[in-house]
Amino acid sequence: MARRILYPARTISGAASVPGDKSISHRYALLAALAEGTSQIRNFSPAEDCRRTLACLQRLGVRIVQQDATVNIVGAGPAGLRPSWRRLDAGNSGTTARLLAGVLAAHSFVSVVDGDRSLRRRPMRRVIEPLERMGARITAREGDFLPMEIAGAPLRGIDYELPVPSAQVKSAVLLAGLLADGITTVTETVRTRDHTELALAEFGAELERGERTIRLLGRQRLQARQLSVPGDLSSAVFLLAAALVLPGSSLTLHGVGLNPTRTAVLDVLAGMGAPMRISGLTVQHGELAGDISIESAGLSGGKIAGPHVAQMIDELPVLAALGPYTEQGIEIRDARELRVKESDRIAVLAENLRRMGARVEEFPDGLRVDGRTRLHGAELDPAGDHRMAMACAVAALGAEGESRLRDPGCVAVSFPNFFELLDQLTTR
Numbered sequence: 240m241a242r243r244i245l246y247p248a249r250t251i252s253g254a255a256s257v258p259g260d261k262s263i264s265h266r267y268a269l270l271a272a273l274a275e276g277t278s279q280i281r282n283f284s285p286a287e288d289c290r291r292t293l294a295c296l297q298r299l300g301v302r303i304v305q306q307d308a309t310v311n312i313v314g315a316g317p318a319g320l321r322p323s324w325r326r327l328d329a330g331n332s333g334t335t336a337r338l339l340a341g342v343l344a345a346h347s348f349v350s351v352v353d354g355d356r357s358l359r360r361r362p363m364r365r366v367i368e369p370l371e372r373m374g375a376r377i378t379a380r381e382g383d384f385l386p387m388e389i390a391g392a393p394l395r396g397i398d399y400e401l402p403v404p405s406a407q408v409k410s411a412v413l414l415a416g417l418l419a420d421g422i423t424t425v426t427e428t429v430r431t432r433d434h435t436e437l438a439l440a441e442f443g444a445e446l447e448r449g450e451r452t453i454r455l456l457g458r459q460r461l462q463a464r465q466l467s468v469p470g471d472l473s474s475a476v477f478l479l480a481a482a483l484v485l486p487g488s489s490l491t492l493h494g495v496g497l498n499p500t501r502t503a504v505l506d507v508l509a510g511m512g513a514p515m516r517i518s519g520l521t522v523q524h525g526e527l528a529g530d531i532s533i534e535s536a537g538l539s540g541g542k543i544a545g546p547h548v549a550q551m552i553d554e555l556p557v558l559a560a561l562g563p564y565t566e567q568g569i570e571i572r573d574a575r576e577l578r579v580k581e582s583d584r585i586a587v588l589a590e591n592l593r594r595m596g597a598r599v600e601e602f603p604d605g606l607r608v609d610g611r612t613r614l615h616g617a618e619l620d621p622a623g624d625h626r627m628a629m630a631c632a633v634a635a636l637g638a639e640g641e642s643r644l645r646d647p648g649c650v651a652v653s654f655p656n657f658f659e660l661l662d663q664l665t666t667r
């Protein structure tokens with residue numbers, strides 16, 4: 240298995256852009272496939288996860304031409320996908336599997352969705368249950384895991400209250416609702432990322448949005464669009480965190496997505512004392528974006544808990560990795576969901592941070608990482624999880640001595656040029 244040496248660095252400085260947002264890219268691709276006409280999506284995410292969504296759509300008969308970061312998708316029209324005799328392989332991508340399930344539930348043929356070892360361990364019952372209520376028949380291994388066989392059918396709209404705060408589940412129900420008869424209403428207790436709602440409106444669907452409720456009339460037709468994807472904040476955060484680990488750093492990231500349902504992590508960092516400045520705000524297709532500048536600073540640390548952890552679920556790993564570099568340490572609670580991500584992120588973080596000398600206490604729903612701890616180089620194993628690899632890399636930047644990271648290629652799942660950018664921007 241390949242390994243990468245992680246050298247400690249002195250500073251991270253300069254300006255860069257991060258790849259297009261993964262969540263938004265999935266949604267634009269799926270909606271373009273259901274629209275009428277040819278859509279063009281610029282700055283499409285180079286993430287392996289998004290490549291899986293495109294490959295699945297191609298298997299379902301959608302014509303897609305990609306040149307670098309520009310993707311042209313010829314819409315198949317509402318419920319216009321064709322059956323695939325081969326399994327639809329979502330790879331490592333929960334978003335591909337769950338959102339596609341919503342779309343396939345409304346297509347009157349049988350599809351099989353599968354994924355890699357990690358995705359096969361992740362719960363699917365959460366999408367199966369509402370989609371069956373809408374009229375699809377879905378069988379999954381042990382009722383909860385991939386591979387799942389989806390027998391699509393004409394669906395009817397439902398009123399659905401999300402039992403877990405999950406944008407993937409919300410989106411699966413909304414995509415099925417778009418193709419169903421009648422009205423679908425989704426209610427969430429915590430507002431999760433709303434890219435699906437914004438993208439539906441952009442493709443011409445009418446939907447009513449309340450504080451926590453989305454109401455969508457089914458059988459609406461979508462129109463092809465010319466779109467551009469902002470940079471991925473969840474990727475940018477790893478570089479911002481690097482600036483907080485390395486004194487004397489000063490970094491600007493251009494064109495980063497700043498959708499308010501995604502920026503809770505920036506509020507937490509600012510609250511801990513990170514000096515950040517946002518400039519050049521724009522809104523494209525309903526999505527806010529801008530440049531983020533950050534300077535290094537001592538962080539206070541503190542406790543992150545409560546319902547809003549769902550709004551920074553993907554950024555909790557890097558916040559934990561900052562723990563040793565803070566005054567009071569960082570405690571994360573109410574984040575049990577981390578255990579069913581690409582890996583058991585609580586266990587994998589605890590293990591790797593401890594290998595570097597951090598003091599970590601693990602809880603069923605989170606972890607506490609003590610502050611003011613000098614880390615040392617170690618053998619690190621991200622368990623094949625992209626965000627674990629990048630969180631380890633950030634922690635290792637300020638450690639004494641080199642670390643060796645197993646399977647560094649797994650970062651391609653969301654941020655293929657992460658190590659290149661880090662090498663370009665850091666000084667040793």
Ligand code: S3P
Nearest residue numbers: 262334404405406407408552553
């Ligand atoms: C995503 C939603 C989140 C997030 C994932 C991407 C999305 O998952 O962790 O990386 O694009 O909708 P959940 O919906 O399971 O919380």
